[in-house]
Structures are given as C-alpha cells and as structure tokens.
Amino acid sequence: MSEHLRAEFEKYLARFGLKPRKLPSRQLREAGQRSVIGIKYEEAKARGDPMAESILIAYEKNRERDLAETRHPATIEIEETAKEVEATIRALPAFAGRFHDDVFVGEFPTGSVNCQTVKVDGGFLVLVNSGTLMMMQQVVTFLWRGNADDPNSKESLQAAEGVAEVLAAYVQHGDPYYGPKPLAGGMLGVAASLMTAAARKFVVAHEYGHILASHLSEPNVEPVKLETEVGRLDVLRKSYAQEFEADDIGYRLTLGVAANEDFDLAVIDAGYSDGLDAMRAGLSQKSLIAGPFVALTVDAILRRFYDSRRLAGGKVPPGDAHPPADERIEALLARCPGKGPRHSGFIKFPFMLLPSWERIVGVMTDRIFGEPPPPPAVEDNDQGDGAVWLDDIMRCVDVIRAGDYAAAALSLTDSFEKQRTIIEPDVDVVRRELVRAALGRPSDIGRTLLDRHRDRRAAEQYVESAARSPFAQFAGSVPGGPRLSVAGLADLGLNQEPKGLGLVQAVMEEETTKRASFGAEVHLLDAVLYAWRGERARSFASFQAALAAGVADLHHRLADFVVLEERALALGVELDIQKLLEVVGLNAIGDNKEAARRLARLVKDYTEYLGVPLGPMAQRMVDTQMQVE
Numbered sequence: 001m002s003e004h005l006r007a008e009f010e011k012y013l014a015r016f017g018l019k020p021r022k023l024p025s026r027q028l029r030e031a032g033q034r035s036v037i038g039i040k041y042e043e044a045k046a047r048g049d050p051m052a053e054s055i056l057i058a059y060e061k062n063r064e065r066d067l068a069e070t071r072h073p074a075t076i077e078i079e080e081t082a083k084e085v086e087a088t089i090r091a092l093p094a095f096a097g098r099f100h101d102d103v104f105v106g107e108f109p110t111g112s113v114n115c116q117t118v119k120v121d122g123g124f125l126v127l128v129n130s131g132t133l134m135m136m137q138q139v140v141t142f143l144w145r146g147n148a149d150d151p152n153s154k155e156s157l158q159a160a161e162g163v164a165e166v167l168a169a170y171v172q173h174g175d176p177y178y179g180p181k182p183l184a185g186g187m188l189g190v191a192a193s194l195m196t197a198a199a200r201k202f203v204v205a206h207e208y209g210h211i212l213a214s215h216l217s218e219p220n221v222e223p224v225k226l227e228t229e230v231g232r233l234d235v236l237r238k239s240y241a242q243e244f245e246a247d248d249i250g251y252r253l254t255l256g257v258a259a260n261e262d263f264d265l266a267v268i269d270a271g272y273s274d275g276l277d278a279m280r281a282g283l284s285q286k287s288l289i290a291g292p293f294v295a296l297t298v299d300a301i302l303r304r305f306y307d308s309r310r311l312a313g314g315k316v317p318p319g320d321a322h323p324p325a326d327e328r329i330e331a332l333l334a335r336c337p338g339k340g341p342r343h344s345g346f347i348k349f350p351f352m353l354l355p356s357w358e359r360i361v362g363v364m365t366d367r368i369f370g371e372p373p374p375p376p377a378v379e380d381n382d383q384g385d386g387a388v389w390l391d392d393i394m395r396c397v398d399v400i401r402a403g404d405y406a407a408a409a410l411s412l413t414d415s416f417e418k419q420r421t422i423i424e425p426d427v428d429v430v431r432r433e434l435v436r437a438a439l440g441r442p443s444d445i446g447r448t449l450l451d452r453h454r455d456r457r458a459a460e461q462y463v464e465s466a467a468r469s470p471f472a473q474f475a476g477s478v479p480g481g482p483r484l485s486v487a488g489l490a491d492l493g494l495n496q497e498p499k500g501l502g503l504v505q506a507v508m509e510e511e512t513t514k515r516a517s518f519g520a521e522v523h524l525l526d527a528v529l530y531a532w533r534g535e536r537a538r539s540f541a542s543f544q545a546a547l548a549a550g551v552a553d554l555h556h557r558l559a560d561f562v563v564l565e566e567r568a569l570a571l572g573v574e575l576d577i578q579k580l581l582e583v584v585g586l587n588a589i590g591d592n593k594e595a596a597r598r599l600a601r602l603v604k605d606y607t608e609y610l611g612v613p614l615g616p617m618a619q620r621m622v623d624t625q626m627q628v629e
Contacts, residue, residue: 001082005104008120013108016230021072021107030067033059038390040185045497049186053502056390060397060503077133078105081200082126085208085253094258095249098212105204109174111228113299114322115207116235117216119223124216126207127233131175133203137196138166140294140349141182144192148348151355160356164363167302172368174229194284195346198291202254209249215242224321240323244331247292251332255288263289263337272342290346292332297350300325305361389419393500397507405521406439409528412504416532419499426452427565427575430610431531431539434558435524438551445557446611498532505529520551536574540565564606571599575606581618588625600625 013019024032037059044052069076082105089095102123110116110129118125146159162180169179184192210216216236223234238246255263264285271282303325322328338344353360392415399407413432420428429452430445437443508529512518527542543562553559568575573583580603587596600622607614614622 001079001086001104002101002123005102005120005123005125008122009104009106009125012118012120012125013106018108018230021074023070023072026067030063033063033066034390034394036183038388039183040189041390041499043184044186044189045499047186047188049188051186051190053506055185055189056393056500056503057506060394060507074107074131074134077200078107078128078204081105081133081197081204084197084201085205088205088253088256089208089212091256092253092258095212095253098214099208103208103211105207109228109230110226110233111174112226113295113302115203116226116233117207117210118233118235119216124211126204127235128204129174131170131177133200135166135170135176136199136203136294136298137192138176138180138182139163139298140196140199141184141192142166143294143349143352144184144188144195145182146349146352148345148352151352156352157356157359160353160360161363163301163353164360165367167298167305167360168364168367171302171305171364190280191283191287194287195291195294195349198254198287198289199294200291202250202292203295205253206246206250208253209246210236210238210242212249213242213245215246238321243321243323244328247328247332248335251292251335254292255337260335260337265338265343268338268343286343286346289336289338289344290349293329293347294350296325296329296332297353300329301353301357301360304357305364308361308365389415389499392418393503396504400504400507400511400525403511405519405525409435409521409525410439410441412525412528412532415500416498416528425574425576425579426610427568428531430561430575431527431543434543434561435528438524438546438553438558439521440552449610449612501529501533518549520546520549523549524551536565537569540569560609564602564609567602571595571602573599573602577603577607577612577614580606581614581621584621584625588621593625596625 010020023029037055041052041055044055071079082103086099086101086103089099100123103126104123105115105126105128107130108116108127110127112129113132115129116127118127142159142162145162146156147153148156150156162182165180166176170176172178183189215221215238222237224237226233226235252258252260257263267278267285268282271279271285299322333347336344336347341348392411396408396411396415399405399411413435416428417432426449429449433443433445433448508525512522523542523546527539527546530536530539530542540562543558543565547553547559547562551558565575573580580599584596584599584603587593587599603614603622604626613619
C-alpha cells in the first residue's frame with residue numbers, strides 16, 4: 001500500500017484524536033505468544049492431533065521475526081490482508097488494469113462490521129472497524145468446535161454461545177479482546193486459520209470491489225454522514241446495486257479468480273485422498289468458498305441484535321448503506337463454485353448459527369445490558385500455567401542453538417522433573433540425577449528416591465483412605481462412576497504426555513547435522529531426551545556413548561548404572577523397586593525359580609547401588625528367592 005496514503009491515514013486519525021495502535025513491549029509480547037502457543041499445543045495434544053508438535057516447531061522458527069516486528073498485531077492483520085488482496089488483483093489481468101495503487105486500509109472505530117471508504121488526497125482510505133478482523137478469528141474458532149451437520153447439537157449450541165460472547169464484547173467495547181479468546185491448535189487450528197483468512201479477505205476485498213468497479217470515482221458520487229463514537233465521518237455513498245456488484249468482485253478476489261467458474265475444484269477432490277499437503281490445499285480451497293459467508297452471517301446476526309434493541313426502545317448505532325445481509329448471502333450463494341457439499345460444505349459452519357440467532361441475541365443482550373456476569377464459562381485462555389513448561393523447553397532450545405549442550409542437558413533434566421509426578425518409575429529419577437552429577441551439579445540419588453518413596457506412599461495412603469469413604473463407595477457403585485484406586489493413581493502418573501519434546505528433538509537433529517563430532521554432553525542430552533520419550537534402549541545406548549566419550553563419572557556411578565540397566569533390559573523389566581518386587585513375587589508364585597532368582601539378585605544389586613533399604617518383608621522375599629536352587 002502507498003506510503004503517501006499511510007501518512008494520509010495517520011493525519012485522518014489525528015483529526016479525531018486517534019493514533020495507530022501502540023505496540024506492547026517485547027517482554028509482554030513474548031509472554032503473550034508463549035501463553036497462546038502453550039494453550040494451542042496442549043489443546044491439540046489433548047485431541048491426539050498429529051500436528052501438535054508442529055505448533056512448537058513453527059513458533060521456535062518464527063519467534064525472532066515476530067518479536068522484531070514494529071507494527072501492532074491488529075495492524076499486521078489488516079495490512080497483510082490488504083496486501084494479499086492487492087497481490088490477487090495484480091495477478092488477474094481482468095482487474096490489474098483498473099487498479100492504481102491508490103488505496104490504504106487501516107483500523108478505525110466506525111462501529112460497522114462492514115468497511116467504510118473515505119476520499120483523501122491521492123486516493124482512498126478503507127476503514128476497518130476496530131477489532132473486526134480479530135473478531136472473525138474468534139468466531140471461526142468457535143464455529144469449528146460445533147457440529148455443522150447438526151445445528152441443534154450440544155457442540156453447536158455451545159459454539160453459538162461462544163460466538164454470542166465474542167459479538168457482545170465486539171459491540172460493547174469495540175474490541176473482542178474483552179471477550180473470550182478461543183484457541184485451537186493442530187489440524188483444527190489450521191482449518192480455523194484458513195477460514196478466518198478467507199473471511200478477512202472478503203471483508204477487505206469487498207471495498208476493493210467498489211474501487212475496481214469505479215463506484216467511488218463517478219462524477220456524481222456524494223459523501224454521506226456516518227455517526228461514530230469519535231465523530232461524524234463523510235463516507236462515500238453506494239447504491240444497493242453497487243454493493244451487490246462489490247460483493248461479486250470481492251468474492252472473486254477472495255477465490256483468486258477472474259470468473260467463479262475458473263475456481264479449481266480439483267484441488268478439493270485431491271484433498272480427500274492424496275496425503276497431508278493435498279488435504280491442506282483442499283481445506284484452503286473449501287475455506288475460500290465458505291469464508292465470505294462467515295462475514296455475512298455475522299452481519300446478519302448483528303443486524304438482528306440491533307433490530308431487537310430498536311424494538312425495545314434501546315439506542316443503536318446508525319445503520320450503514322449495505323443491503324440486508326440475508327439478501328447478500330442469497331446473491332452470493334448463486335455465485336458459489338461447486339454446488340455440492342463435497343466442495344462447498346464448509347458453508348454449513350457459519351450457517352450453523354442461523355437457527356440459534358435468537359439464542360445468540362439473547363446472550364448478547366444479557367451480557368451488554370444485564371447484570372455483570374460471572375467470568376464466562378465459554379472460554380478464558382488468559383489464565384493458567386500454559387506457558388510455564390514452554391518457558392523451560394525454550395530455555396533448553398536456546399542453549400542448544402548456542403551450542404551449550406551441557407546447559408541444555410541440565411535444562412531438559414529440570415523440565416523432565418517438573419512435568420513428571422511422584423508416581424514415575426525410579427529409574428527416571430536415577431537417570432536425571434546421573435546426568436546432573438556427570439555435569440557437575442550436586443546429586444544424591446538415594447536421598448532423592450527416599451523422599452519420592454515417602455511422598456508416593458503418603459499419596460497412596462490418602463487414596464486408599466478416600467476410596468473407603470461412603471461417597472467413594474457409592475460413586476464406584478454407579479455404572480460409569482469414578483473409582484479411586486492406587487492403581488489408577490499409578491496410571492495417572494505414567495500416562496502424562498511429555499510436552500515440548502518434539503521441538504527439542506527437531507532442534508537437536510537440525511543442530512547436530514552441522515557438527516562432525518559430539519562431546520559427551522550431547523550424548524547425555526540424548527539420554528535424557530530418549531528416557532523422557534520412554535525409549536529405554538536408546539537412552540541406554542546414549543549413556544554408553546557418553547561413557548565412551550569420556551564423560552566425568554565420579555565413583556563409576558554411571559558405569560555401574562549402565563551395567564544394571566543392561567541386565568534389566570535383558571530380563572525385560574524396568575528398574576523400579578516396587579515393580580521389580582512384584583515381578584519377583586509373580587515368578588516365585590508361578591514356580592519360575594530361575595527367573596525369580598535372577599530378578600531377586602537384580603533387586604539386591606539395584607537397591608545396594610541406590611543405597612535404599614527394603615522393608616523387612618520385601619528383604620525376606622528377595623533373600624529367599626536368591627537361595628533357591
């Protein structure tokens with residue numbers, strides 16, 4: 001966009017006592033980014049989304065570029081959308097000759113979901129109402145949580161309530177920041193992002209449609225007064241016929257074609273069978289078809305809200321000159337490429353809201369004019385510790401990038417410990433303490449394990465006591481009711497998915513390809529990484545490699561552990577005292593004397609290595625099995 005017109009836009013803002021949005025500090029932006037990324041990642045992991053790890057990898061790759069940006073995120077959204085529209089115009093000969101680079105798109109509190117255009121020296125300013133493009137992203141994210149095939153389903157009704165909360169904040173505050181902030185990661189995040197981009201593009205492309213059709217350059221075009229919260233604007237008047245023509249051009253620009261029939265539906269067909277990249281391309285094409293209907297559906301709901309307020313005698317913003325959204329939707333549907341659900345099925349997502357419009361208007365009315373509600377149950381992603389674990393992982397990544405593998409190993413060890421529970425296997429505690437000791441950090445394996453065993457036993461006793469309570473017994477008797485048990489506690493501890501390891505591994509692989517040889521610290525880092533992933537054999541091999549590379553091993557503690565782990569791997573057991581005792585007992589009961597004897601010997605050697613005494617009964621069982629011939 002023209003820099004001359006940028007200056008004209010800033011002068012126009014100043015006329016109303018406004019300035020471009022101020023960019024928050026780098027520290028605040030980085031904290032905000034990490035919080036958002038952490039929430040998206042955890043949401044995708046919880047759904048088992050295969051693209052969850054790519055969220056962190058993309059964040060790490062782009063974070064310095066994003067933090068170096070000097071524009072506010074809202075400004076970036078608007079200017080990047082305008083840039084994309086202009087690139088489409090220049091790529092299409094049918095439109096390129098009509099465009100004279102005489103447009104600037106900026107944010108302004110117009111109070112209308114539709115853009116407005118004003119004439120200034122050297123061209124036109126397209127004014128996007130404050131928060132509109134961010135609002136589109138929030139609406140679309142809620143839409144993708146619904147069931148487009150069943151608008152009356154629980155998921156769809158919850159999505160409608162989420163949209164209502166977003167629109168209430170948009171109307172009341174002029175900025176959806178004050179409402180819920182739904183986030184989605186992985187494939188769901190990709191789908192929502194693609195549809196959001198299409199909706200935003202149409203909102204802006206519609207105004208470019210007026211300019212390309214010369215609606216604003218005709219000799220008899222007159223300004224019309226538009227009242228806003230900051231003053232009266234002289235926006236350019238357009239007729240209904242011109243608005244429908246601008247919709248048509250804006251839709252074609254959104255699709256990226258000169259004529260709707262030129263839109264490539266084969267890309268959508270390929271997306272059903274040709275792999276992940278083809279699927280994403282197909283998602284993009286379907287989103288381009290549906291995106292404009294998101295914007296128009298939002299317009300339709302807002303109009304219904306304002307109509308209800310007008311009937312109730314409430315004050316509402318003056319309407320703009322656009323035709324009713326229902327008529328615009330009907331006209332655009334006639335131009336929609338691909339009439340079947342295979343191609344245009346995503347249109348059902350915004351249309352999912354229409355049967356619930358009364359519900360949405362009711363929620364909006366309560367939020368804006370009713371009593372102050374409690375914190376919204378729909379979504380609140382501002383709070384929580386979503387970024388804490390990510391801070392730890394990013395510290396590890398940063399020192400890997402700096403080539404300090406010792407610091408990286410210690411950082412990953414600390415993160416490993418924070419994300420685990422007291423129910424984790426003994427051997428993971430041992431591995432971490434060995435890495436710390438090898439890298440010069442004070443360590444006491446026996447003391448650490450004794451503390452863990454004490455805390456674990458206290459938790460088990462609490463669960464055993466709670467399980468005997470009348471409430472727990474009643475709940476357990478109900479089909480599908482919760483059941484408290486020590487075994488369930490153990491499962492909870494073991495089923496915790498590690499967070500951020502995919503990023504660490506990706507960075508490790510990238511950095512190590514740049515080096516011809518590795519020191520012991522790299523192998524220690526690998527040992528922690530593989531242990532956390534549950535890849536025992538690879539962790540064992542990494543410890544062996546660290547020893548071969550000359551790692552510091554005071555009193556041969558690491559070497560002795562490697563010998564014990566090798567025996568455990570050969571026996572198919574894990575170096576965890578409680579589990580080993582269970583296996584010894586099972587083999588003894590099953591009259592598998594040789595296996596019981598070998599396992600008992602491993603228990604004896606392992607506990608002596610740790611300096612952790614067994615209880616009297618456990619010691620007696622081990623001694624007995626060791627004596628069996």
